[in-house]
Amino acid sequence: MSDVDFRDGHAESGDRDYSTEHDIGTEEAYATVEAAVEGEVEGLERAASLWGDAWIQLRRRVVFWIAVGLITLFTVMAIVPQVFVSPSPATHDPTDCRLRDDAGEFQDRLRPSREHWFGTDVQGCDYYARVIYGARVSIIIGLGVTILAGILGVLLGGISGFYGGAVDQTISRFVDILFAMPFLVIAILFLNAIATPGSRNLGHVLLVLGVFGWPTLSRIFRASVIQARGQDYVEAARALGASNGRILVRHVVPNAIAPTIVYATIAIGGVIAAEATLSFLGVGLQLPAISWGLMINTAQTRILTDPHLLFFPGVALSLTVLGFLLLGDVVRDALDPRLR
Amino acid sequence: MFRYILRRILLIIPTFIGASIIIFFAGFLLPGDPVSAFGGERELPENLRRTLEERYHFDEPVWKQYGFYMQGLVTDFDLGESVLRRRSVNSIFADAFPNTARLAILAVAIEILIGIVAGILAALRKDKFIDQLVLVTTTLVVSIPVFVLGFTAQTMLGVQLDWFPVAGLNEGAYSYILPAFVLAALSLAYIARLTRTSLVETLRADYIKTAQAKGLRSTRVVGRHGLRNALIPVVTFIGIDFAFLMGGAIVTETVFSIPGVGFQLVRAIGQRDNAIVVGFTLAAVIIFLVISLLIDLLYAALDPRIRYE
Numbered sequence: 194m195s196d197v198d199f200r201d202g203h204a205e206s207g208d209r210d211y212s213t214e215h216d217i218g219t220e221e222a223y224a225t226v227e228a229a230v231e232g233e234v235e236g237l238e239r240a241a242s243l244w245g246d247a248w249i250q251l252r253r254r255v256v257f258w259i260a261v262g263l264i265t266l267f268t269v270m271a272i273v274p275q276v277f278v279s280p281s282p283a284t285h286d287p288t289d290c291r292l293r294d295d296a297g298e299f300q301d302r303l304r305p306s307r308e309h310w311f312g313t314d315v316q317g318c319d320y321y322a323r324v325i326y327g328a329r330v331s332i333i334i335g336l337g338v339t340i341l342a343g344i345l346g347v348l349l350g351g352i353s354g355f356y357g358g359a360v361d362q363t364i365s366r367f368v369d370i371l372f373a374m375p376f377l378v379i380a381i382l383f384l385n386a387i388a389t390p391g392s393r394n395l396g397h398v399l400l401v402l403g404v405f406g407w408p409t410l411s412r413i414f415r416a417s418v419i420q421a422r423g424q425d426y427v428e429a430a431r432a433l434g435a436s437n438g439r440i441l442v443r444h445v446v447p448n449a450i451a452p453t454i455v456y457a458t459i460a461i462g463g464v465i466a467a468e469a470t471l472s473f474l475g476v477g478l479q480l481p482a483i484s485w486g487l488m489i490n491t492a493q494t495r496i497l498t499d500p501h502l503l504f505f506p507g508v509a510l511s512l513t514v515l516g517f518l519l520l521g522d523v524v525r526d527a528l529d530p531r532l533r
Numbered sequence: 534m535f536r537y538i539l540r541r542i543l544l545i546i547p548t549f550i551g552a553s554i555i556i557f558f559a560g561f562l563l564p565g566d567p568v569s570a571f572g573g574e575r576e577l578p579e580n581l582r583r584t585l586e587e588r589y590h591f592d593e594p595v596w597k598q599y600g601f602y603m604q605g606l607v608t609d610f611d612l613g614e615s616v617l618r619r620r621s622v623n624s625i626f627a628d629a630f631p632n633t634a635r636l637a638i639l640a641v642a643i644e645i646l647i648g649i650v651a652g653i654l655a656a657l658r659k660d661k662f663i664d665q666l667v668l669v670t671t672t673l674v675v676s677i678p679v680f681v682l683g684f685t686a687q688t689m690l691g692v693q694l695d696w697f698p699v700a701g702l703n704e705g706a707y708s709y710i711l712p713a714f715v716l717a718a719l720s721l722a723y724i725a726r727l728t729r730t731s732l733v734e735t736l737r738a739d740y741i742k743t744a745q746a747k748g749l750r751s752t753r754v755v756g757r758h759g760l761r762n763a764l765i766p767v768v769t770f771i772g773i774d775f776a777f778l779m780g781g782a783i784v785t786e787t788v789f790s791i792p793g794v795g796f797q798l799v800r801a802i803g804q805r806d807n808a809i810v811v812g813f814t815l816a817a818v819i820i821f822l823v824i825s826l827l828i829d830l831l832y833a834a835l836d837p838r839i840r841y842e
Contacts, residue, residue, distance in 0.1 A: 515676035
């Protein structure tokens with residue numbers, strides 16, 4: 194560890210060409226040696242980093258590839274839904290809905306068939322096309338909200354944990370305040386306060402979920418920063434004259450970020466579920482937006498008689514959430530040497 | 534101990550003031566004019582309009598309205614008045630709360646019973662079949678959003694199999710069972726996983742090895758030495774969960790049409806009855822703060838390590 198800090202200390206004087214590995218805690222180092230003894234690491238020559246070790250663990254886990262598969266599937270679906278609807282014999286346009294066909298037969302709430310793979314909804318829209326196009330909202334919200342909440346959480350949690358004192362007290366009290374308010378209720382309250390139902394869009398939902406979604410991330414990051422701050426390598430860097438900013442960016446953040454990333458990955462799934470819940474309650478996205486939660490909201494009174502209206506968007510939603518949940522789970526296992 | 538209690542109680546005050554400011558001002562921004570709503574379709578006569586505005590302080594600036602509101606809340610526990618329903622928010626809350634409380638208590642009982650047992654079994658049979666089963670089941674349960682789970686349970690167990698009442702509270706205590714399971718599902722899965730992780734870690738501790746070395750029966754080792762310590766984080770989680778559930782279960786109450794706090798809150802949002810929205814949200818915050826305070830104090834009494842932090 195010490196030589197890494199030494200190089201960092203010199204880099205301070207202008208030479209920034211070092212590709213430094215992240216410092217590793219003794220626990221990880223110990224686990225790596227232990228794993229090497231058992232023949233689990235190919236070649237100790239390679240400097241073992243936390244994430245490098247995690248990758249070796251990860252790529253052997255089936256669950257990891259299931260998670261990657263699910264996330265890739267729904268992300269591609271969000272980017273190019275056209276590819277997914279093209280083999281369907283029904284209309285490829287999710288907004289091309291007709292209550293009756295040319296012969297005058299009713300086309301609403303048809304059960305799944307060869308033509309309409311997922312059936313049709315109460316408006317006579319092809320449900321397969323709508324479920325495919327619904328992925329976009331979920332993925333945008335999931336990633337967008339988590340990035341926004343992640344930036345706020347890391348920034349505020351980092352400042353809070355690193356500087357301590359009055360700054361920490363102020364931020365922590367604010368986190369307490371946000372934590373004491375039921376998340377869903379506050380989201381509903383603010384969504385209604387900032388936009389009338391007719392004008393509510395993706396941006397409003399993203400903003401509200403992001404602005405109120407950071408407290409847990411901030412708490413987790415704050416705790417890791419406090420732990421990393423007290424390590425010897427931070428003392429060493431300080432002794433070598435590194436500035437606060439440098440210590441934060443080069444030593445504290447890389448060593449403290451792992452639990453936050455794990456939680457953020459799982460949180461993506463939670464955020465996707467939260468958007469669907471808000472849209473289901475009628476306080477999130479509004480028609481004509483295409484969202485799985487909104488589809489279930491529209492079908493609400495028909496679900497008991499036409500269960501396919503719940504089934505397809507419900508399964509799509511759950512699988513998307515599952516993908517991020519599994520990814521977070523296996524990454525945490527891979528990063529935690531105690532579980533190896 | 535006394536200093537700890539005092540500190541813990543004092544910490545609640547800034548939290549509550551902060552939360553109440555955020556909620557009150559958000560409520561103020563909500564669309565809808567309560568005075569016009571009072572008249573319904575008809576235009577109110579000017580003098581009546583003025584009287585109402587003065588009586589409810591609608592003509593004052595927002596920070597003064599906040600002051601009046603907090604004064605009423607602190608001195609008389611008054612959550613305001615719904616002009617729309619011509620009833621005090623307190624009495625609407627008093628009608629809704631017992632339904633929410635019964636649902637929350639039953640849900641927490643289910644969480645404790647099933648969640649902890651599943652967690653213990655998984656930990657004791659780590660990496661065996663039962664452990665895998667618990668892991669897979671809990672992962673699946675957590676990925677299904679509550680409203681999807683609720684509707685699925687309602688359709689399958691309520692309508693098709695006809696084992697439980699579909700919605701409402703017409704069948705007494707029996708009406709709460711299915712909603713309580715749906716409400717409990719998510720936390721139950723967390724509790725099972727938390728119990729498992731915590732117990733697995735605790736059983737590696739030296740004092741467990743000592744107990745085993747002394748020749749204690751394994752039930753006693755796990756029960757007296759393992760579980761006692763392993764359940765600390767689990768009990769914390771259950772406490773916070775209970776505190777939140779008592780504030781209203783929006784989704785479950787909506788899906789199963791249970792006229793509790795969450796159900797009324799969603800209805801009030803739809804009707805733009807801002808007095809109820811603000812009052813109920815504040816009540817949920819108060820309940821959360823008070824219950825989590827009580828749990829913390831109980832904790833400090835049981836576990837001396839916490840007091841000296």
